[in-house]
Amino acid sequence: MSGKVELTIKFLVVGGGIAGLACAIALRRVGHRVVVLEQYSDADISKMSHGGIRLPPNVSKILFHWGLEHALRKVSITSTAMEVEIYETGEFIGTHQWEEEVLRETGGEFLFLHHVGLRKVLYDAAIAAGAEVRAGATVVSVSGDGPHVTLTTGETLLADVIVGADGRSSVVQHAIVGKDVLSATPYQCLFYNTTVPGALMRADPQLAHFFKQPVETMFVWMGNNRAAVAYRMGGKDEFALHLWVPPRQKGLSDDDCWGGGLDLKEMRRQLGECEPRLLKLTQLAATPARVQVKMVPPIEDWVDAHGRMVIIGEAAHPLPAGSLQGGAMAVEDAAVFAKLFSHLRDKDQISSFLHAFQDLREDRCASVVHTEQCNLYFQMMPAGPQQEQRDQDMRAKTAQGENVFGGGEASEQWDQLRELCCYEAEDEADDWWVKWGLLRERAKQRSLDMEAEMNIARLSSLRLRA
Ligand SMILES: Cc1cc2nc3c(=O)[nH]c(=O)nc-3n(C[C@H](O)[C@H](O)[C@H](O)COP(=O)(O)OP(=O)(O)OC[C@H]3O[C@@H](n4cnc5c(N)ncnc54)[C@H](O)[C@@H]3O)c2cc1C
Known part of the structure; x- marks a missing residue:
């Protein structure tokens, strides 16, 4: 403590x-x-x-x-880099290495x-x-x-x-x-959350790329009203896969729950036009959860x-x-x-x-x-x-x-x-305490002291009158 x-x-x-x-x-x-x-x-x-x-x-x-x-x-695992690609084509756009200086800062x-x-x-x-x-x-x-x-x-x-x-x-x-x-608050899009077993990915030549990169790399796909992120996690040999896609057709209820248990096919239908590796990832994935993405005002x-x-x-x-x-x-x-x-x-x-x-x-x-x-x-x-x-x-x-x-x-x-x-x-929080909290305490103490002094003065004048 x-x-x-x-x-x-x-x-x-x-x-x-x-x-x-x-x-x-x-x-x-x-x-x-x-x-x-x-x-x-x-x-x-x-x-x-x-x-x-x-x-x-x-x-x-x-x-x-x-x-x-x-x-x-x-x-x-500790991530040190990110690789960016285009969602629809898989075109490699570039990488970003978390700068050591920024991380130290x-x-x-x-x-x-x-x-x-x-x-x-x-x-x-x-x-x-x-x-x-x-x-x-x-x-x-x-x-x-x-x-x-x-x-x-x-x-x-x-x-x-x-x-x-x-x-x-x-x-x-x-x-x-x-x-x-x-x-x-209405929702803007849907978020699918799932994982993909590393062993299944390694067995697929198309997905081998993800293992050629340093273990710490996060992969980001930027798309037309769609996005995805995949990264390796610690603990188990698994990748996390997050997908953001437009709401489903009107009339379908897009319920909202972290609980998972959704049909994988539904997530795949929501993928839209996407590069083959993303499609593969969703074919190998565990049953996903679907959550509504809302921009809730403060x-x-x-x-x-x-x-x-x-x-x-x-x-x-x-x-x-x-x-x-x-x-x-x-x-x-x-x-x-x-x-x-x-x-x-x-x-x-x-x-x-x-x-x-x-x-x-x-x-x-x-x-x-x-x-x-x-x-x-x-x-x-x-x-x-x-x-x-x-x-x-x-x-x-x-x-x-x-x-x-x-x-x-x-x-x-x-x-x-x-x-x-x-x-x-x-x-x-410490700054608040030093700037305001202590000030309030002292002000409270001062008003208590003043009240006590006034009571003493009142008592003395009563005694004098008696
Ligand atoms: C089951 C679950 C799985 C998640 N998985 C992921 C994930 O894989 N990746 C990710 O980025 N984010 C995930 N999230 C969301 C993430 O936890 C939050 O975005 C963030 O961490 C802030 O968490 P929070 O504690 O404020 O809210 P939450 O994480 O939503 O936690 C709220 C907790 O309160 C409990 N609760 C709600 N109502 C009541 C009630 N009336 N009585 C008693 N308990 C109640 C819920 O069961 C829950 O455990 C998940 C959330 C949940 C609940």
Whole structure:
């Protein structure tokens, strides 16, 4: 544990995904009591979660700092390069090597791993840190008034603070905002998430290319309203495959679930015109999951009117499915949240800490969500003059022996990445405490002192009169 908090309180965290488990670890590190309520059993989650997740440097450095480097290295690989091709033709456009200098500046690494592997690392760490994680506990209602949650079983649990880490379709968000923000937002495209066994790929001469490249290379296909990403993951001999495609025909229900179990044929039908290696990859893939990609506008209120309930992770700032920063924003939230609550001395501070959390995080998250939306658009830009310019710029870089995101228009993307990844989540919370938190404490203390002085003066004048 890092520095012990002066006042220990109880947190109920709704949702045992990446945000919920990271929040449990971070809060336990400073000494608070934490119970995580997760609707699914571990076995169910292992079945539902069978895709890859990318952890950019801004998150890997937090997890390393929490002592999880060894556990993460066992299940991940470190990516150092990216190869870009055209989705429809397979034309090689160029490569981008993550520059050592930029990576050093960020203080972290790009890690690629299975989503289930990441969840297990976080789950084990949360348990080892002393958090209680209750599986099969589905929350049906929450309230910040005498903070409590009710489960499907009718059981009611009390806490000092309720943290909604229950994903983009969130009971806690609904209770705070008063409506289902996700359902109210139309979807732009579909995201298919699956894996491909490495052994099957190696057996196919057309797919051998992926193994000739260094193990750390990520492959990106840019298409006309379509995009794909494939990368090797740690732990098992498998590739992750992410696909973004237009919605299906009108009238077909594009349900929305990370759970997988879809018919492979459906994913293949959605591929459209694509290069033969991508087609092959989808023929060898495991059953995919399909998730709707939504550009959800920023959610205004993260804290309830009683100042005892808050949303974090995708519940507070849903990202387009498959975003590079999806898991990262969840862990950054957890780090900032726990840093603020490491200064707790009095329950009166709870509400101001929850509001400070939103103040500290909302601009950063809104800007990351916007960047992810732009990156997705950049990757799946509709055919036309803008797309031709994009490809020409990258071809020109390659011809000059440069990185595809190494300069010109495309370098904006790389500058954004540098800005995103150098962010120090915990320092932001420390800065807030030094600039505002302590100031408020001192102001509070001064007003208490003044009140005490006035009471003494009142008493003395009463005594004199008597
Ligand atoms: C099963 C699953 C598999 C995923 N697989 C991938 C993947 O392969 N690649 C990828 O990039 N992203 C994946 N994601 C998304 C990714 O986890 C998120 O984008 C990101 O990490 C932020 O996570 P979060 O914790 O805020 O939300 P989520 O990851 O959505 O976690 C929310 C958690 O809350 C639980 N929950 C929801 N409602 C309730 C309730 N009422 N009571 C109790 N518990 C509740 C959910 O079961 C879930 O475990 C997956 C998400 C899930 C849920």
